[in-house]
Amino acid sequence: MSAGKHLGKGSVHPALPDDGVPRLYSMRFCPFAERAHLALNAKKVPHHTIYVNLTEKPEWLVDVSPLLKVPALHLVGEKAQPSLIESLIIVEYLDEKYPENPLLPKDPLKRAQDKILVERFSAITGAFMKIVIHGGDGADFWPAIDIFEAELGKRGTPYFSGEKPGFVDYMIWPWFERLAVAEFILKESYNFDKKRYAKISAWLDLIVKDEVVQSHYATPEQHLTYWKSRKAGQTNYDLLA
Amino acid sequence: MSAGKHLGKGSVHPALPDDGVPRLYSMRFCPFAERAHLALNAKKVPHHTIYVNLTEKPEWLVDVSPLLKVPALHLVGEKAQPSLIESLIIVEYLDEKYPENPLLPKDPLKRAQDKILVERFSAITGAFMKIVIHGGDGADFWPAIDIFEAELGKRGTPYFSGEKPGFVDYMIWPWFERLAVAEFILKESYNFDKKRYAKISAWLDLIVKDEVVQSHYATPEQHLTYWKSRKAGQTNYDLLA
Incomplete structure (x- = not known):
């Protein structure tokens, strides 16, 4: 289901089997x-x-x-x-x-609430981008995580979607997978406080073992190596x- | 169903009938x-x-x-x-x-295509904002409308949603309702070319008469008066x- 190298300028659009799959x-x-x-x-x-x-x-x-x-x-x-x-x-x-x-609940209200939560996650993706691309100090990164810590508490379940991961979990996970890059850049000012983010920490320990997450997983070291190569042009x- | 004046700082949160309606x-x-x-x-x-x-x-x-x-x-x-x-x-x-x-079609693919079109409309809302708030010259405004002109042609219906207005129509209309503000700001460089935007022009002539649109309509003059008052602080x- 998955292919190898990244195709660039001058490449040929790969011929794929005429099997009708996306x-x-x-x-x-x-x-x-x-x-x-x-x-x-x-x-x-x-x-x-x-x-x-x-x-x-x-x-x-x-x-x-x-x-x-x-x-x-x-x-x-x-x-x-x-x-x-x-x-x-x-x-x-x-x-x-x-x-x-x-992935999303069937109930219109719960669907809307999950979508709003993922929309609010754009505060984190934006803050993360600032750190990773523009060398920001992460000042707006940590308060943005508080919202998700509080929400997990309110929902009272191990995952945002309940007893197993769903829409919110999978839509926000990719940025948590890349936390090591923020840690490397921010150095001493990196402040993922396991008390402040107790519920998110427990969620991270669980979701990283999820088979879907593992199906497209890169380690902290791999993300860091990738980021360094990009930074070096x-x-x-x-x-x- | 609709109330009057805008409530500001120091106002009392209005007491509404306990009727359970949104x-x-x-x-x-x-x-x-x-x-x-x-x-x-x-x-x-x-x-x-x-x-x-x-x-x-x-x-x-x-x-x-x-x-x-x-x-x-x-x-x-x-x-x-x-x-x-x-x-x-x-x-x-x-x-x-x-x-x-x-408002949205039931078919998942058609739903997704309508949502993508509205997402692409953010090029127009962004360009409009630049003109209205920052005094931009509208250079990126006109090409963004081309996409919608082409799409109406492709769909071959009077409205984006078919024979009557739907999701796409209502989600993009509010910015067309405010075109007079862009015209006032851009003056001679305002360039809503009725040949270039023939299908959008026909759509505008139709949708402005729609009863839903009329239920929350302000005239070009009213939008302009509002904008001038805002500009004046x-x-x-x-x-x-």
């Missing part, structure tokens, strides 16, 4: 693309993965992702073979299309290929 | 809040509207909208009386909760009260 265009270290991988794997949807070099993008990428973004899900089995973009829209589509292992997309 | 916290000229009004009216959902002064926010706003944003939909009929925020999440909630006059929230 094709995910992805980048191995993109946290937004990871959301789509986790949803596909959670729901056991057969698919192909094509990894793309985002520094030197292949000329053919525009054919399957008009805005040249990943993740893009190319639905070759559908009439006119449309592509979907935007990680959350892709995940909701998969959840509606494939009933196995539902020689992004090693194929680190895990 | 309460929409809104600002009369906010295009994002308008999305929620249009969805409530399209689906004929009984509700109360409380208008809020966004310059000097009421102290009690935090109780119904923790991030002090509008629109916020306070579901007083639900257990624990939760509030929903984010215009699109509110609208999807209403569409799932109240079956009458569905004396926002006239109650222009239509």
Whole structure:
């Protein structure tokens, strides 16, 4: 279901079997693309993965992702073979299309509350980006995590989605998987306080062992190696290929 | 269903009948809040509207909208009386909760495509904001409309949602309703070319007469008067009260 090296400028659009299964265009270290991988794997949807070099993008990428973004899900089995973009829209589509292992609750109110929570997570993705790309000091990162700590307490379950991971868990996990990068950059000012984030810490200990998470997992060291290569201007997309 | 003046700092949180119907916290000229009004009216959902002064926010706003944003939909009929925020999440909630006059298609693929289109509309809301708030020259505004012109052509229907307005139509309309403000600011460089945007022009002529749109409509002159009052630092929230 998964392919190897990242294809770049000058590459040939790979010929895939004419089997009608969706094709995910992805980048191995993109946290937004990871959301789509986790949803596909959670729901056991057969698919192909094509990894793309985002520094030197292949000329053919525009054919399957008009805005040249990943993740893009190319639905070759559908009439006119449309592509979907935007990680959350892709995940909701998969959840509606494939009933196995539902990610979002059925109740409209609970669905909306889960979507709002993931929307509020953009405070964390934004703060994380500031640290990782712009060398920010993380001042806005820690208070943003408090909201999720409080929410886990309010829900009173090991996962945001209950007794097993679901939409919220998988949509926010990719940034927690990359905490080691923030720790490396922030050094002494890194402050993941296990008392302040007691419930999130317990959640992290659990979710990292989840088989869906493990299906698309990179270690803290691998994320750090990737980040260093990018920082050095020689992004090693194929680190895990 | 709708209330008058915008409540500000020092105001008393209005006592409303204990009827269990949703309460929409809104600002009369906010295009994002308008999305929620249009969805409530399209689906004929009984509700109360409380208008809020966004310059000097009421102290009690935090109780119904923790991030002090509008629109916020306070579901007083639900257990624990939760509030929903984010215009699109509110609208999807209403569409799932109240079956009458569905806004989004039922087919997962078509739903996803409509959501992607509205997501892409953020290029227009962003470009509009640049013109209206920061005095931008609109260079990125016009090409963003091309996407919607092309999409109407592709769909081959008078509205984005078919023979009558639906999700895409109502979610993007509020910015078209405010075109006069862009025209006033851009002056000679305003360039709404009726040939280039032939299909959008026909759509505008139709949708402005729609009864749902008319249920929460302000004229070009009213939008302009509002914008001028805001620009002058004396926002006239109650222009239509």
